[in-house]
Amino acid sequence: MCGDCYGASAGGAAEARAAGAGGRRKRGCVGTALALVALAAAAAVAVLEGTAGGVSYVGDGWLHECAKWDADGGACSWKEKEEERVVLADPDVAVRVALGLTVDAPRGRLLIVYAYRIPRFGYSAVAAYELTSWCRLFLTRLDGPGDSTLADDVVVDDEGNAYVTDAKGNKIWKVSPEGEPLSVIKNATFSQRPGWINNLVGLNGIVYHPSGYLLVIHTSGGDLFKVDPKTRSVRVVEVKGSLKAGDGLALLSPARLWSPPAW
């Protein structure tokens, strides 16, 4: 099932198709660095970790809220000049900003979280697009009427269920591979520290560990949690040093977790 397609015309889907058909660039190179423009701001640096090793680049005057490595593009060389272009523009989320994103490689999809620009907290959604065509598979609204939420980051499990963090409401939405909202993981354990200063930005970066659990960070509190998506049990993970201001999370290996600070 495939909905409308939103490949951006300027060097977007058309170019991806040309490349797929043996164009100038090898298939797989297109969309290697999936960095979405989120908020207008000064140039930001995104660091991508892939099979070719770490790569860093500076964008052109936009803040990249999130960048993920497309393993399929790992075969492509970064020795050429790094290139950045818009590949996807979904009109149904105009005025919103794109926040977290994740490559669901087994299903050939890209999942993106959308919300209003802070300080508006009245829209949270997650969408999935086919990586080859940029056709939208679903766009699922997550917040209810009157809710104050900020969908922030997303990850998928082995079965393709998506988990989206709510940085305002300290919870995790679970969405089926088809985009149906399934449940909400809420737990008092997510609120470790009282006071607004420790709760300005709540649950943020999230990863799915190959052993079947989620790791999620609370940005302002600096706490890391282990969540069992089946039983919904939540426990604090003890870490050496401070994770305060930790933003996104990336598993470099089953035993190495990486968290760059948000500020």
Ligand SMILES: *[C@@H]1O[C@H](CO)[C@@H](O)[C@H](O)[C@H]1NC(C)=O
């Ligand atoms: C929260 O997590 C704790 C610890 O794992 C568990 O005992 C409790 O049932 C959970 N609460 C909810 C509402 O799921």
